[in-house]
Amino acid sequence: MSSKFQALDSKNILLEVKNVSVSYGKKIAIKNASFSLKEKEILGFIGADGAGKSSTLHAIAGVVSFDGEIIYKNYVYYSPKEAEKIKNEISLMPQGLGLVLYDFLTIKEHFDFFRDLRGLKKAMEYETKLLKMAGLYEFQDRLAVNLSGGMRQKLSLILSLLPRPKLLILDEPTTGVDPISRAELWDIVNEMRNNGMSAIISTAYMSEASKMDRILLFDEGEIIAKGTSEELIADIKDYTYEGEMESKECFSFNKRTYCLNSLSLKKTTPTLEGVFFVNALKKSKKPIIFEIPKKNLQMPEIIVKANCLTKKFGKFIADNCINLEFKKGEILGLLGANGAGKTTLIKMLLGLYPIDKGELYLLNKRIKSYEDRIELKSKIGYVSQKFSLYKDLTIKENLDYFAKMHGLSVNETNKKIKDYSEMLGFSEYLNAFPKEVPLGINQRFSVAAALMHEPVVLFLDEPTSGVDTVARSAFWRLLRKLKENLGISILITTHYMSEAEYCDRVVVLKRGIKIVDDEVEKLHKKYPGLDFEEIFLEIYKEKNEN
Amino acid sequence: MKMSAILKKEFLVFFRNIGLVVFILYAFTLDIYIAGKGIKVTPRNVPIGYVNEADNLIVNKIISSFHKPEFKKPKMFLSEKALKEAIYNKKIMVGIVFDKEFVKNLLSKKEAKLQVLVDATAAAQAEVTLIYLQNILMKFGNNLKLPATIDIIKLFNPNSNTKWFMSLSELMSNITMLGLVLIAVVFVREKENGTWDIMLLMPVRGSLIIFSKILSQVLILMVGITISIGLIVFGAFDTPINGNLFYFYLISFLFAFAIGGIALVIASVSKSVLEVGHLTIVIMLPLIFLSGAWTPISSMSPFIQYLSYLSPLRYYIEATQDIFFRGSSFMDLLPYLGAELLMALVLFYIGYKKIGRLF
Ligand SMILES: Nc1ncnc2c1ncn2[C@@H]1O[C@H](COP(=O)(O)OP(=O)(O)OP(=O)(O)O)[C@@H](O)[C@H]1O
Numbered sequence: 001m002s003s004k005f006q007a008l009d010s011k012n013i014l015l016e017v018k019n020v021s022v023s024y025g026k027k028i029a030i031k032n033a034s035f036s037l038k039e040k041e042i043l044g045f046i047g048a049d050g051a052g053k054s055s056t057l058h059a060i061a062g063v064v065s066f067d068g069e070i071i072y073k074n075y076v077y078y079s080p081k082e083a084e085k086i087k088n089e090i091s092l093m094p095q096g097l098g099l100v101l102y103d104f105l106t107i108k109e110h111f112d113f114f115r116d117l118r119g120l121k122k123a124m125e126y127e128t129k130l131l132k133m134a135g136l137y138e139f140q141d142r143l144a145v146n147l148s149g150g151m152r153q154k155l156s157l158i159l160s161l162l163p164r165p166k167l168l169i170l171d172e173p174t175t176g177v178d179p180i181s182r183a184e185l186w187d188i189v190n191e192m193r194n195n196g197m198s199a200i201i202s203t204a205y206m207s208e209a210s211k212m213d214r215i216l217l218f219d220e221g222e223i224i225a226k227g228t229s230e231e232l233i234a235d236i237k238d239y240t241y242e243g244e245m246e247s248k249e250c251f252s253f254n255k256r257t258y259c260l261n262s263l264s265l266k267k268t269t270p271t272l273e274g275v276f277f278v279n280a281l282k283k284s285k286k287p288i289i290f291e292i293p294k295k296n297l298q299m300p301e302i303i304v305k306a307n308c309l310t311k312k313f314g315k316f317i318a319d320n321c322i323n324l325e326f327k328k329g330e331i332l333g334l335l336g337a338n339g340a341g342k343t344t345l346i347k348m349l350l351g352l353y354p355i356d357k358g359e360l361y362l363l364n365k366r367i368k369s370y371e372d373r374i375e376l377k378s379k380i381g382y383v384s385q386k387f388s389l390y391k392d393l394t395i396k397e398n399l400d401y402f403a404k405m406h407g408l409s410v411n412e413t414n415k416k417i418k419d420y421s422e423m424l425g426f427s428e429y430l431n432a433f434p435k436e437v438p439l440g441i442n443q444r445f446s447v448a449a450a451l452m453h454e455p456v457v458l459f460l461d462e463p464t465s466g467v468d469t470v471a472r473s474a475f476w477r478l479l480r481k482l483k484e485n486l487g488i489s490i491l492i493t494t495h496y497m498s499e500a501e502y503c504d505r506v507v508v509l510k511r512g513i514k515i516v517d518d519e520v521e522k523l524h525k526k527y528p529g530l531d532f533e534e535i536f537l538e539i540y541k542e543k544n545e546n
Numbered sequence: 547m548k549m550s551a552i553l554k555k556e557f558l559v560f561f562r563n564i565g566l567v568v569f570i571l572y573a574f575t576l577d578i579y580i581a582g583k584g585i586k587v588t589p590r591n592v593p594i595g596y597v598n599e600a601d602n603l604i605v606n607k608i609i610s611s612f613h614k615p616e617f618k619k620p621k622m623f624l625s626e627k628a629l630k631e632a633i634y635n636k637k638i639m640v641g642i643v644f645d646k647e648f649v650k651n652l653l654s655k656k657e658a659k660l661q662v663l664v665d666a667t668a669a670a671q672a673e674v675t676l677i678y679l680q681n682i683l684m685k686f687g688n689n690l691k692l693p694a695t696i697d698i699i700k701l702f703n704p705n706s707n708t709k710w711f712m713s714l715s716e717l718m719s720n721i722t723m724l725g726l727v728l729i730a731v732v733f734v735r736e737k738e739n740g741t742w743d744i745m746l747l748m749p750v751r752g753s754l755i756i757f758s759k760i761l762s763q764v765l766i767l768m769v770g771i772t773i774s775i776g777l778i779v780f781g782a783f784d785t786p787i788n789g790n791l792f793y794f795y796l797i798s799f800l801f802a803f804a805i806g807g808i809a810l811v812i813a814s815v816s817k818s819v820l821e822v823g824h825l826t827i828v829i830m831l832p833l834i835f836l837s838g839a840w841t842p843i844s845s846m847s848p849f850i851q852y853l854s855y856l857s858p859l860r861y862y863i864e865a866t867q868d869i870f871f872r873g874s875s876f877m878d879l880l881p882y883l884g885a886e887l888l889m890a891l892v893l894f895y896i897g898y899k900k901i902g903r904l905f
């Protein structure tokens with residue numbers, strides 16, 4: 001490692017990564033990654049959970065040690081210590097819902113704090129612009145802990161833009177961010193790029209990835225493909241068919257089926273998502289088949305009925321007189337922008353928030369007192385927005401705890417754990433701790449935990465956020481199976497509008513008000529030729545500020 | 547069944563937290579050992595004074611037993627008032643008042659009373675001085691009754707008593723601190739990790755969750771106490787026990803629940819483990835101060851003395867010392883046990899109401 005300075009052949013290359021590897025103990029997170037980034041270029045990282053995207057980003061940002069070399073402009077660095085020198089030009093926003101935030105500081109105080117931390121001067125105009133872009137301008141005095149999941153994410157992002165970095169590194173910045181804000185965030189990044197910034201962004205939204213200048217596909221610690229979105233898509237067009245099917249050999253998701261063997265189905269233009277399925281197939285991975293035995297649970301036609309549910313936080317009305325009827329065996333999608341009041345509504349239904357106004361009936365019974373609530377709890381399953389499981393307990397111990405708390409006997413518990421872990425495909429992880437397994441596994445085992453006591457209704461708050469494509473497709477197949485074979489009702493929130501297609505009915509909230517409650521098919525009829533993301537944006541535009 | 551599930555979960559979480567386990571082991575063993583061994587509090591040049599209203603040979607003899615190197619030459623004062631003033635001005639640390647009746651009572655084998663005044667600000671020195679004093683006085687008659695504080699430690703042996711006394715004191719302070727922290731943290735950790743909602747959604751009464759969670763930590767404390775008593779108190783220091791160890795466990799158990807009540811209040815207002823730490827320190831200091839662990843209760847101002855009835859630690863310490871050194875019977879311990887039970891009920895009720903609002 002003699003000379004620290006090297007001439008780069010091409011003038012407009014900002015960053016060059018050469019044979020970079022990162023490992024944690026025995027586990028190799030990324031092996032021999034090599035690529036370059038031009039000035040004003042936006043590079044996208046895509047890949048399954050644990051494929052090595054974050055580790056590569058962390059190596060570049062100089063927050064983990066790595067092997068290999070990284071050249072920024074003309075400066076070569078081999079370690080986090082050497083990277084110190086360029087850190088004022090690089091800004092990293094790590095993955096996770098607002099991890100860099102301090103729960104008990106307000107938005108405004110966060111700006112003050114980060115400005116001081118980075119030794120920046122106050123730039124009123126720029127800061128106001130960022131706040132407005134993120135839609136947080138009106139909420140500057142709200143504590144971070146009281147922000148919705150997506151609002152936290154947006155706050156983290158604009159904080160990372162505060163120092164006006166030359167190179168912006170975003171690790172899944174849009175996880176849990178609504179479609180409208182995702183478009184806005186993209187505009188922010190694009191505008192910064194026009195001012196001379198480059199960016200590396202990892203993302204789980206393929207619609208977003210296809211807007212990047214170039215994409216790197218990560219898989220099991222390696223970069224297995226590079227190119228523009230069109231180039232990557234072209235590679236898989238031979239394997240992409242129209243429509244969905246259930247098969248042991250082929251993956252289906254979002255109205256397409258991916259198969260290596262030729263099928264009698266009609267071929268169609270692939271989407272970027274297909275890259276994951278074709279790659280999985282090439283590695284001879286097979287879709288999980290969920291075998292859920294049929295059961296006939298006795299339950300009334302209407303599972304949940306809510307009359308004019310209202311929740312206020314001080315003067316702020318988070319949910320304004322929401323009426324909701326939730327039928328037996330129905331998958332109901334609860335959609336809406338960040339902060340629209342989805343989680344708040346679910347928490348009222350669950351009894352985690354007291355209801356300020358309105359009536360709630362569960363299984364035809366009015367829920368009023370504490371006693372009613374306890375009974376209610378044994379009928380419902382809940383997976384929270386953060387997959388809240390006990391991180392100090394193994395997956396098996398977690399499940400064991402949930403089952404016992406619901407009064408299952410030791411035998412029943414063991415049987416259920418065995419059954420669910422096989423059905424949902426996580427048996428091999430039973431003795432691992434939640435943080436050691438991919439998010440997709442956590443997601444499935446959280447659902448298993450919520451199903452232990454055979455609830456009649458499941459509330460799932462953004463169960464697919466941050467989960468990779470293949471795992472999401474498996475998850476939706478699971479939900480449909482649960483609905484069909486157990487007849488349970490599922491209320492689910494998501495920011496993947498394409499997933500709304502799998503719901504029977506959707507309810508859309510906007511600023512605490514219900515603006516749509518309709519069957520998905522009917523909405524398609526009403527807005528012919530649009531995909532659901534477009535329908536959603538259309539609805540949100542139409543129902544603008546009454 | 548559900549209770550055992552909660553207990554099991556809390557134990558697993560506890561043991562997975564290696565740092566905490568190590569700290570607790572330290573607090574129950576090495577820390578107690580160091581406290582017993584480390585601070586050598588033998589009296590050195592303690593300034594002592596007396597008022598002699600009896601003016602008798604026996605008194606002079608008693609006085610002359612206070613000598614170097616432990617004591618400075620005793621100073622005579624003409625009135626109790628003058629003696630008090632000298633203590634107040636830190637001229638002397640211990641003052642003894644022999645009143646007119648003293649010798650008469652002593653000789654007639656009636657109850658002879660001695661008034662001992664101690665500088666409360668030099669607690670450890672004063673404590674140990676009292677023990678010396680007691681031993682000296684013992685030589686002069688068995689029916690000599692002394693103020694309660696001396697009574698408690700009557701049986702101490704001047705050569706090894708400090709470590710017995712100090713290690714038990716330290717143990718009880720540590721139990722107080724750990725009890726507050728452990729119990730508050732089992733609740734606050736759920737808040738911090740975002741599992742609070744999941745906990746609330748269990749089809750179980752809030753009271754069962756609260757009680758089981760506390761019980762899990764109380765059991766951990768009891769194991770810690772056992773390790774400490776076995777390894778350090780009996781093992782390393784060979785402390786004699788004249789009473790029944792079972793009563794010690796009984797009062798420890800009651801005490802843990804009293805502390806648990808306070809911990810619930812801490813847990814209900816804290817949002818993070820760090821906050822628990824801060825609040826614990828703020829609450830623990832007056833608790834220990836009022837208990838007489840540092841300053842003999844009899845040398846506190848009357849107002850503070852009344853306040854000290856509010857410290858659950860007071861009954862715990864007094865009962866423990868009685869059990870170990872005096873060998874008190876159940877009947878003798880009953881007031882302490884009763885008071886501790888009352889404390890446990892009241893504090894637990896308050897804490898339960900407070901945290902119950904979050905359920
Ligand atoms: N405890 C609270 N105190 C004050 N405001 C709150 C509180 N909880 C939520 N809010 C506010 O209520 C609104 C609705 O929040 P909610 O979490 O229901 O949104 P959401 O629709 O789930 O959003 P996301 O998609 O980002 O998860 C937000 O503006 C949020 O800041």
Ligand SMILES: [Mg+2]
Pocket residue numbers: 148149342343344385461
């Ligand atoms: Mg939410």
